[in-house]
Amino acid sequence: MNSEQEQPRIGIFICHCGTNIGGFVDVPDVAEYAKTLPNVVHAEHNLYTCADDGLTSIKNAIKEHNLNRLIVASCxxxxxxxxFQHTCESAGLNPYLFEFVNIREHCSWVHMKEKEEATLKAKDLVRMGVARANLLQPQAEKKVDVIPKAVVIGGGVAGMSASLSLANQGFKTYLVEKRDQLGGMVRNYYKLTPTNIDAVELIENMASELKKCENIEMLMSSTVKDVEGYIGNFKVTVEGDTDKTLEVGTIIVATGAQEYKPDGLYEYGKDDRVVTTIELEKMMRGKELEGIDHVIMIQCVGSRGEAIPYCSRVCCMTAIKNAIYLKEEFGIGVNILHNEIRVYGDDYEALYRKAQEIGVHFNRFGENNKPNVINENGKLTVEMFNEGLSRVEEYPADLIVLSTPMVNIPEAEELSKMLKVPLGQDRFFFEAHVKLRPLDFATDGIYLCGTAHAPATIPEAIAQGYGxxxxxxxxxxxxxxxxxxxxxxVDENKCRGCGKCVEVCEYKALELIKLDTGREVTRSNEVLCKGCGTCATTCCNGAISMKHFSSEQIISMIEAALTEPALVKPLTNGFKPNIIAFCCNWCSYAGADxxxxxxxxxxxxxxxxxxxxxxRIEPNFVFKAFEKGADGVLVTGCHIGDCHYIxxxxxxxxxxxxxxxxxHMLGLEKDRFGLVWISASEGQKFAELMTDFISKIKELGPTPFSIKK
Amino acid sequence: MTATKNILVIGGGVAGIQASLDLADKGINVYLVEREPSIGGIMALLDKTFPTNDCSICILAPKMNECFANPNIRILTNSELISLEGEAPDFRATIVKKARFVDEKKCTGCGDCTQKCPVKVPNKYNMNLDKRKAIYLPFPQSVPRIMTIDKERCLKFTKDKCGNCIKVCKAGAIDYEQNDEKIVLDVGAVIVASGFEIYNPSDMFEYGYGKYSNVKTAMEYERLICASGPTGGHLVVEPGGERPKRLGFIQCVGSRDLSRKNPYCSSVCCMHATKEAMLAKEHYDDIETYIFFLDLRAVGKNFQQYVDRAKKDYGIKYLRARPGRIMENEEKGTLTIWYDDLIDPHIQSIDVDMVVLCTALMPSSTAPKMGEILGIELDEYGFFCAKDPLANPVCSTKKGIFIAGYCAGPKDIPESVAEASGASARASEVIAQSGGGDVP
Known part of the structure; x- marks a missing residue:
């Protein structure tokens, strides 16, 4: 089927997604409307378009109606x-002739109280999709060889496990560790439950397994300084004992976390008898507990507050394990002062019961009553409102142990920029999908495991390493x-050979070549090109076009969004501005999702x-939007330094x-145009920014261009 | 002996699906064995997922379809493992594929048969809250999309009558003579991802489940609030059918409870209750929701922030108490929850229209038998135990057999997915048998 020459025959499938869309958007009405749009020859709505029967009806419709473009309006x-692209392919349609319209994340789920307006917006979005679909062209994908080697960054338990499994599967694996020994955070610990193994022994056991593997090359005291390339062909520059550039196909981030230092909290830093959990573990390792008869542990120090809102997952278990060892091996009594005990699962709950049985005391201070440490006359006392007993109690302490959360390591920031993978609002690395892709980044070829992702126990980190x-x-x-x-x-007939595009390309995908006529023009290397489109935007002569994101396609969407008066008109009295927001695939679109x-x-x-x-945003896109009647235009992208394309x-x-x-020179207020950075983890920020921008535009009122309409 | 390039995955829930996809994407042949007529497991029946409220079936269905479309995966539904012989990497597994009385090669899943079937049967996939037919597709997104005849209820089998389905089936797929099939497979490794069972709180007299119609389990609630469920996503108070104005969730029902034999924490209930209360608020602006809990175990990534949002933005009330008794107030049609608040300790009560019991998630009752067949050990609670629970998760007590997901202990979806990938990696090692390390 040659779609370039054929008249487009568009089929559109609009999904109810149960009630996720259907509950907030009049889906049958949108489907009826879709039938009226140019070259739409088939429109239907399904309870779940992604279910097997939905996919079957897509395939049948492609054959029955001889469709050469497919649109799904759903998530x-x-x-x-x-x-859906696979479905196209299996019905003989090039997957690039498929257009996705997002009427769930960008419509029904964010306008749950405004069914009428959400329905109108869904129609707008569908109309925009149809406009683009009319201009879609089939494309062919290139195959690229993969270097069958991997690098694992970080030699804690997660990184060691990942390396071991890769090597056992037959792949050359580089393990890069910043310290001179393996084991990461775990090396600081004393014994570990439930097997009571010494933490260092656990690490040595794992390390000796690694040493047996011929496929593993360890780069100790080394750090990653630069990352170039893409899935299959990364170049990772490592600095350390020996500087090296590793050529690998995939990268695993296993850089771990560290303990939050509670400076200024509970006398920490002022009195040596106030320590963190890891400092206690070291004291237990060194048997440096003389003169201590009673230990008070305080949970949630620094966590579940404003600065660090999350629960650090492992602190309750760690405190309980340490309390048991203190009691059983050192004869030291322990009170654990807590907000609540979060020992999930089977083994940890059993550990909690055991601690209670052997006389570890648990005292709850609850949500709003943090304890106080009193340091008077050389004596440490913790004063606390005991929520269970509804009274203030005092606990004398020879040693106070503060359970502080895990936080990401400071180097993570730089690494995230080098790898072009995001950090979440909690500053841990942010995975591709919270539920079903916990170990992948959105960027192909880069994966994560262990406490670089979020606080985790040792077996969890190991399982993630294997994963x-x-x-x-x-x-x-x-x-x-x-x-x-x-x-x-590059259209060589239009190229003037100025070379500006060559300068802006971060991937050296463009080069100037001399034609037989003696004229110089730019040529694009499809394998090196990553598709950002910065070159196309830079070209003054319109000689560079982007496959699948052509200027014509983008402008057709702008026009479609703003040229159906029925939908632009205010529903009720008052000014309802029309706003176009350009979102980048990697950050702000994901933030909108x-x-x-x-x-x-x-x-x-x-x-x-x-x-x-x-x-990719050409100035002309913005001007076109205003010309066609937009009251405001937003350009959004990744935070500076986080750009997926450098x-x-x-x-x-x-x-x-x-x-x-x-x-401004066109006579419009500067505030009608905004440029903002939104990361994939900033859903709330996205909604707030939209709300703020819209109310600002409402204050400004319509533009001379939008009034004319 | 040469290692075979086949791997057996037992259980078609999210863990088994992820394990199968990871392996198949590497060119390894996977046999995915599922006891039910469709893969998908419990996740296919959930409405939304915490802590993002993403739609559960929406994110799972593409993975289910991917399994079906992947040429390296052979899905065996209605099937059970009956024996496993040999050692890694040369196992011989015997599977019984139970007759579904529908030819899998011919059935198109059109549903004509279901429409004409006169028999109505309690629908297990909607927690028996509505009816399905004796020839049925478990749920709309079922994979494979093939009908199954319930032999126990079909008139053809019980009374030798009817035969509507065979008359209407244009594909000629109905086969009343179909027999159970024995399938023998040579595999190099086995991944067990057989999931969990949900505690039935009928024997907890104090909560009145089974006696009071508006006392539901969390799983029933998931189906009620779900658009594809028995009420199309609406909560209804029986018998009147109006919507509830007050909703109470009770945590740790049958779990963290030595007298009920489930001393452990099920790990996910605090979060699913939070999600379910949020969903109620999203459906009905003015509904009041109360969650009775002991310790709120919001331990995963972004969970605490989710709970904070539930309190702040949704106005969900959390009460630290294990209610002692629920009583029906016949006049008002409400349920009174009696509890001793752990913060303000005296006996108090609150009236609600519907109670949701967040029941323990337990090891599968068939796990001991499966353990016996596989030759792997279970822990004291009945979950499959790891060779070394600290240093060697996902490896069972027998070489070449790996465990992932809830069958290896309580955990949530992303942990199950991560473990499933982990089990795949280790199983791949058995097949690769190179690199110098010990084969797990």
Missing amino acids: TPRTHAPL AASRASIPLTRGYVQVEAITSY LAGVSRFQYPPNVRIIRVMCSG SGNQKAEDRMNMVRNIV
Whole structure:
């Protein structure tokens, strides 16, 4: 089927997603509306389009109606595009002739109280999708060989487990550890339950397993200084005892966490008798507990508060294990002062029961009554309102142990920028999907495990290490990956040979070549090109086009969003602004998705257009939006330093500052145009920004261009 | 002896699905054995998932379909392992595939048969809250999309009558003569991901489950609040059918309870109750929700923040108490929850319209038998135990057999997924048998 020449025949499937969409959007009405749009020859709605019967009806409709374009209006392409693209392929349709319209995360879930307006917005989004679908072209993906080697960053229990499994599966594995010995945080611990093994012995056992593997090369006292490349072909520069550049197919992040230092809390740092959990573990290791008869442990120090809102998962168990060892091996009494005891599962709950049986005291201070440490006349006492007994109690202490949360290591920030993978709001590394892709990053070829992801117990970190090894071994075993066909294409007839695009390309995917005529033009290397589109935006002559994200496609969506008067008109009295937001695939679009799944509500005035990178936004897109009647335009992308394409957002920033001035020169208020950075983990921020921007535009009122309509 | 490049995965829940996909993506042949007529497990029946409230079946269905479409995975539904012989990496597994009386190659899943079937049967997939037919598809997203005849209830089998399904089936897929099939498989390793069972609180007299119609289990609640459930996503108070105005959730029902033989914490109930209360608020603005808990175990990534949001933005009330008794107030049609608040200790009560019991999630009752067949050990609670619970998770007590997900102890979905990938890695090692380390 040659879709380039054929008249588009579009089929559109609108999903109720149970009540997730159907409960807040009039889906049958949207489907009826879709039938009226250009070249739509088939429209239907399904309870679940992604279910087997939904997919079957897609396949049948492609055959029956001879469809050459497919649209699904349902959830987000970030989770479901591969499924529908496979369905296209199996029905003989090129997967690039598929268009996804997000009416759940970007519509029904964020406008749950406004069914009428949500329905109108869904129609707008569908109309935008149809406009783009009319211009979609088939594309061919390239296969790229994968170097069958991996690097694991971090030699704690998670990284050691990951390395062992990769090596046992037959892959050369580099293990990069910043210290001169393996074991990470665990090396500090005393004994470990339930087997009572010494922590160092556990690590040595694991290390000796690793040493048996010929496939493992350990790079000790070494840190990662630079990362280049992409899945299958990464170049990782390591500095240390010997500087090296590792060429690998996949990368595992197992950089671990560290204990939060409670400086200024509970006399910590002022009195040596106030220590952290890891400091206690070291004292137990060294048997340095002379003169101590009674220990008071305080839980949730620093955590579950404003600065660190999360629960650190392991502290209750660690405190209980230590209390048991103190009692049984050192004859020391222990009170654990806690908010509540969070020992989940079977073994830890059993440990809690055992501690109670042998006389470890548990005293609850509850949510709003943190204990006080009193240091008077050389005596330490903890004063606390005991919630269970409804009275204030005093606990004398020879040693106070503060259970503080795990926090990510400071180097994580830099590493996240090098790898172009995000950190969450808790500053831990942020996975591709909270539920079903806990060990993957959104970026292909990079995986994570252990406490770099979130606080975890030792067996959890080990299981995750193996799990990350499984994920990382998939491309290594296959030996190739297919790279997306979203690449730049240079029209040599239009190229003036100025070379500006060559300068902005971070991937050296463009080069100037001399034609037989003597003229120089740029040529694009499809394998090196990552598809950000910064070059296309830079080209003054319109000689570079982006496959699958062409300027025509993007402009068609802008126009479609703003050119159906029935939908632009206010529903009720009062001004309802129309706002176009450009979102980058990796950060702000994902942030918009997270706002949706989290049900952070914002007003239904925004129409989102997805691009791969904010660097793709041509000034003309913004002007076109205003010209067509947008009351406000937002360009959003990854935070500076986090750009998936290294520097696309910086280039966007430079360009958009200029755009803002031009917007002003056109007689529009500067505030009608915004440039904001939103990460994949900032769902709440996305909703707040939209709400704020919309109310600002409401204050400004319509533009001269939007009034004309 | 050469290692075979096949791996057996037992259990088609989210853990078994993830394990199968990881292996199949590496070119390993997977036999995915599932006892029920569809893969999907418990996750397929949940409405939303914490801590994002993402739609459960929406995120699982693509993975289920991926299993079905992957040429390296052979899904064996309605099937059970009956024996395992040999040692790693040369196991011989025998599977019994029970007759579903529908030809899997011919059935298109059109549903004509279901429409014409005259027999109505309690629908297990909706926790028996509505009816299905004797020939049925478990749920809309079932994989494979093939009908199954319930032999116990079908008139053809019980009374030799009817035969509507065979008459209407255009594909000629109905086969009343179909027999159970024995399948022998040579596999290099086995991954056990057989999941869990849900505690039935009928024997807890004090909570009145089974006696008071508005006392539900959390699993029943998941189906009620779910759009594809028996009420289309609406909560209804019986017998009137109006919506509840006050809702009480009770934690640790049958768990953390030595007298009920489940001393452990089920790990996920605090969070699913929080989610379920939030969903009630999303459905009904003015509903009041109370969660009775002992220790709120919001220990996972972003869980505490989720609970903080439930309190602050949703107004969900948490009460630290294990209620002693629930009594029905016949006049008002309400339920009175009697409790001793651990913060304000005296006996108090609160009236609600519906109570949700967050019951213990228990090891599967078939786990001991499966352990025997596989030659692997169970822990004191009945979960499969690891060779070394600290240093060697996912490895069972026998070489070449790996454990993942809830069958190896209480855990949530992402932990199950991570373990499933972990088990796949270790099972791949058995098959690769290179590198120099010990084969797990």
